[in-house]
Amino acid sequence: MPHMKPTIREWILLIGIALIAFQVWFVLGYPEFAFVDLSVDRNKAVEKAQSYLASRAVNPREYIKAATFLTDDWSDRYLQKTIGFKGEKAFIQKHGFELFSWKVRFFKELSKEEYAVAVSPKTGAIIGFKHLIEDTESRPPIDKEKALARAREFLGNTIGLDLGEYNFHAESVRKYDNRTDYSFSWEKKGVYIPWRKNEGYAKLLIGATISGNEVREYYVHVLDIPEKFHRYIENQMTSGEYLSTISFVALLVLLAWSIYFVVKRQHTFVVRACRKLYFGLIVFLVLINLVYIVNNIQGIMMGYATTARMSAYLGLYFLRLCVNIIFISIAFVMPGLAGESIRSEVLPEKPHASFLHYVRSSWLNRSLGHSVLLGYLVFFVMLGLQAGIFCIGQRYLGVWKEWLMLSQLSSSYVPFVSAFVVGINASLNEEVIFRLFGVSWGKKYFKHIALGIFFSAFLWGMGHARYAIFPTWFRGVEVTLLGCFLGFIFIRYGLLTVLIAHYLFDVFWGSAAYIFGHSSPFLFGGSLVIFALPLCFAVVAYLANKNEKENDIVLALTSTQHYNLRILKAFLEIRKSQGADARLLKEELLRHNWDPLLIELGIKDVF
Structure with missing residues (x-):
């Protein structure tokens, strides 16, 4: 059966909707990236941090270093919730507030002493520093007045802050066996952002910790957030974890069912035909995830606690990684094979809704190229749809969000490679599990495709x-609404279309800051390349133009399946002579675990 090709009218309609959707996103979503400035990349940040340590007579070459990109999540949450996105943008510009930063860590194995340097990704300025030392480390004695004068002199002269713009905020003293540490902070005048009535204000702080003659720690413009807001967010997160856990348990039940189903049908034509493909995809996923880990080794090193040996930490990390790979492999292959089998049973008129169609025909044909192009159009529609949903949520429901993907990927050696891996992982796993398997399973047991979607x-x-x-x-x-849209596209245009759209969607959000914000030409160009990869595949498929006709199933049957088909035909001949209905016979044979494709072949020949 040929691929479900869109008509000329559908192409025109989809292109028009995609253009409108992109315009909606550009108006509602693009401004979020306008103030993102990532001019200082990881290498430059490390150079700045090393130079700063050298200025303090510290040799950075004596330490292991790691650098990660951070977002001030709590400040971002608070500002969005209290003054909105536009207010947050104005606040950042007015006060020189750094929502993003590079954290460069210098440490030694099994040693508590380490240095942490915060670098602005916009200007390269040092915006924070901390020297962690042993509690028993000694420092020359100093009284509070001298420590306060030292802190004021450092922040005013060395950092260049005008302390006349700040009021004194707080002080603390901590006595150790061999030293006394003094911490002082100041709050910027006029910056008091209320949470709720009588529930506290956020204040913009600067501060320093003096230990003997050393400024052991300092920070510039940190938002001090009311405790009530922290409790509010933690309650929100608990609710989210609750919903997510319920979904995960339901998914585990479906996973167990898929394992049982695949074991029961392991010798059927569909499972046998797709088995090699799915195991090949697992190998591919494992390989690109290994690339992802190597690309993000800085994040792994940042999590190392110096109380244990590095080898023990890395060994435990990779042991857990192996367990995760095994689980993810099972969670992908079993629902995938089950979905292929169920789809052939409940949606036989939709061969494009699975990989089996391409296994039986070819991967390089023009209809596949059309699917990829449709995927791009669907992606643009998804962007506009999501922007519209969030606009309604932000305007009427107090919705706000974080820069999670940006902080996750920017720490990579090559961020757009991580975006590529995230896009492949999410699209393959989620579209196979929730569209191919989920929709087909829902159609089988709920009887209606809309309920399955x-x-x-x-x-x-x-x-x-x-x-x-x-x-x-x-x-x-929001994701449920997007899922309903993807479910419709899956049924109408096939699995490959939604897979490409999902890939582009995740890649876009992983790299949009490098495309629309201020970043290096390397990050900008690389982000465009991974975004264009499916298009390159579509061009190759279009030029190859191989035959899309599916191979004859009979030619692919094993000797055992040929034997079973002959027995089945004989049985059907007898039941036909007795006046049996073909539809009822099909249901009876399926209940007795006959191969659905053998049933189709037998009924087609006999009836």
């Missing part, structure tokens, strides 16, 4: 409720 979309959406969108339930609703 909603069931899989709802399960998918609630699984995202723990993400950094507040209130957390809104993320579940």
Whole structure:
């Protein structure tokens, strides 16, 4: 059966909707990236940090170093919730507030002493520093007045802050066996952002810690957030975890069912035909995830606690990684094979809704190229749809979100490679599990395709409720709506179309800051390349133009299946002579675990 090709009218309609959707995103979503400035990349940040340590008579070459990109999540949450996105943008510009920063860590194995330097990704300025030492480390004695004068002199003269713009905020004294540490902080005048009535204000602080003659720690413009807000967010996150856990348990039940189903049908034609493909995809996923780990080794090193040996830490990390790979492999292969089998049974008229169609025909044909191009159009529609949903949420429901993907990927050696891996992982796993398997499973047991689409979309959406969108339930609703849209596209245009659209969607959010914000030409160009990869594949498929006709199933049957088909035909001949209905016979044979494709062949020949 040929691929479901869109008509000329559908192409025109989809292109028009995609253009409108992109315009909606550009108006509502693009401004979020306008103030993102990542001019200082990881290498430059490390150079700045090393130079700063050298200025303090510290040799950075004696230490292991790691650098990660951070977002001030709590400040971002608070500002968005209290003054809105536009207010947050104005606050950042007015006060020189750094929402993003590079943290460069210098440490030694099994040694508590280490240095942490915070670098602005916009200007390269040092905006924070901390020297961690043993509690028993000694420092020359100093009284509080001299320590305060030292802190004021450092922040005013060395850092260049005008302390006349600040009021004294707080002081603390901590006595150790061999030293006394003094910490002082100041709050910027006129910056008091209320949470709720009588529930506290956020204040913009600067501060320093003096230990003997050393400024052991300092920070510039840190938002001091009321405790009530912290408790509010933690309650929100608990609700999100609750919804996500329910979804995860339901997914585990479906996973167990898929394992049972695949074991029961392991010798059927569909499972045998797709088995090699799915195991090949697992090998591919494992390889690109290994690339992801190597690319993000800085983040792994940043999590190292110097109380243990590095070898023990890395060994435990990779042991857990192996366990995760095994689980993810099972969670991908079993629902995938089950989905292929169920789809052939409940949606036989939709061969493009699975990989089996390409296994039986070819991967390089023009209809596949059309699917990829459709994927780009669907992606643009998804962008506009999401922007519209968030606009409604932000305007009427107090919704706000975080820069989670940006902080996760920017720490990589090559961020757009990490975006590529995230896009491949999410699109393959989630579209196979929630569209191919979920929709087909829903159609089999709910009997209606619309219920199957909603069931899989709802399960998918609630699984995202723990993400950094507040209130957390809104993320579940947003993803459920996107899932319903993808479910419709899956049924109408096939698995490959939604897979490409999902890949582009995740790659876009992983690299948009490098495309629309201020970043290096390397990050800008690399982000465009990974975004264009499916298009390159579409061009190759279009030029190859191989035959899309599926191979004859009979030629692919094993000798055992040929034997079973002859027995089945004989049985059907007898039941036909007795006046049996073909549809009822099919249901009876399926209940007795006959291969659905053998049943189709037998009924087609006999009836």
